[in-house]
Amino acid sequence: MKALKTLGRALAAAAFLAAASAGAQTTVLRFSDLFPAAYPFGALSAQFAKDVKERTGGKVEVQVFPSGTLTPPPQCYEGVLQGLSDICQAVLAYTPGRFPVMESVDLPGYPNSGRLTTRVANDVYQKFQPRELDAVKVLYLHAHPPGSLMTVNKPVKTLDDLKGMKMRSTGLSARIVTALGGSPVSMPITQAYDPLKRGVLDGTDGTFNALKYYRFAEVTKYTTMATDVGYVSTFAVVMNKAKWNALPADVRTALDAVSREYMVKAGDLWDQIEREGLAFGREKGHEFIRLDPKELERWRAAVIEPLHTDYVKRVSGSGLPGEEIVKAKRESIKRHSAAFPALEVPVK
Incomplete structure (x- = not known):
């Protein structure tokens, strides 16, 4: 009889553990990331996955597929809608016309700070809650x-x-190059190294970190610091709506909290790798050219207001408050500029 009682208690304990295990079943989310694993933002995505697992108590496991291996970057957003991936990191400009409100963020006119551009992107999204991302x-x-x-x-x-x-x-950067009198050549930045080295290209646009992480400092001698009229790209880390709604409430709360932290981490990382790119350029003897103030005004006049005027006309024609969107964006830049000043850039 004692043996039977012991066996009964053991079976009950096993049943309890099995039930607990079933209740704590792990949800696996596939994350389609355009960044290579070795690029700093690829590493950030991997850390995001680790933090999600830890903060959800193991209830969610994020599997990161780097370099567009799950869905190609231009199809990344559509892949989330179709359920080919559960999460993706999308460049909104890769699908022109699909995100008209968020397109305003990419227009030029910023101080040189990724922390600032990131705050502006989130401010515009929060203020207008655009249906394009519903x-x-x-x-x-x-x-x-x-x-x-x-x-x-x-x-x-x-x-x-x-x-x-x-x-x-x-995209937008080609329009800027055209407005400045250059001849744009459409080519992914990942393919530019050899054409630059062989002289097929006279140059490229890019943020300072490209000097190091795309090794452009090895094949270019000069950077004209044209950040006043430089393009910006907005990235959106988004999740399939049905998959999100299926998560338990406590998991959604944890995932929201982690995501808020990673907005800050992403802005910080942009500025960190910009400094790394500048340092790498200096090591390679790269020359940084600062435009004469009068010349800079010529560049600004050729680019900033013409592009904003065109934007307002286009989106207003589709029923969106174009002027209000641009005003809100510019107010956001002004509001954050003191806290996130432009990076210090050496002349040579």
Whole structure:
């Protein structure tokens, strides 16, 4: 009889543990990331996955697929909608016209700070809650700091210098290059190293971190610091809405909290790797060119207001409050500029 009681207690304990295990079943989320694992933002995505697992007590495991291996970057957002991935890190500009409110964030006119651009992206999203992102759960947004122009052999100090130069650029940045008198060449930044090295390209646009992480300091001699008119790209880490709604409430709360932290981490990381790119450029003897103030005003006049005016006209024609969106964006820049000043950049 005593043996039977002991066996009964053991069976009851096993049944309890099995029930507890079933109740704590792990949800696996597939994260389609455009960044390579070795790039700092690829490492940040991997850390995000670890923190989600820890903060949800193991209830959620995020599997990161780097370098667009699960869904190609231009199809990343659509892949989340279709359930090909559960989470993705999307470049909103890769699908022109799909995100008209958030497109305003990418327009030029920023101090050189990724912490600032990231705050502006989130401010615009929070203020307007654009319907264009209603189909997904937005976890967090970030935006890289404004880009500059890197050239192979010819220093660019005036608009006349840039005229006709073949510059790798895409999307909005190609429109900026055109407005400045250059000749845009559409090419992914990941493919630009060899054409720069062989002289097929005269230069490329890019943020300072590209000097190190895309090794552009090895194949270019000059950077014209054109951040006043530089393009910005907004990134959205988004989740399939049905998958989000299926998570328990405590898990959703934890995931929201982690995501808020990673918005801050992403902005900080942009500025960190910009400093690394600048240091790498200096080590390689790269020259940084600061435009004469009068010349800079010529560049600003050619780019900033024309692009904003065009934006307001286009989105207002589709029923969106274009002027209000631009005003809110500019107010956000002004509000955050003191807390997140432009990076210090050496002249040489």
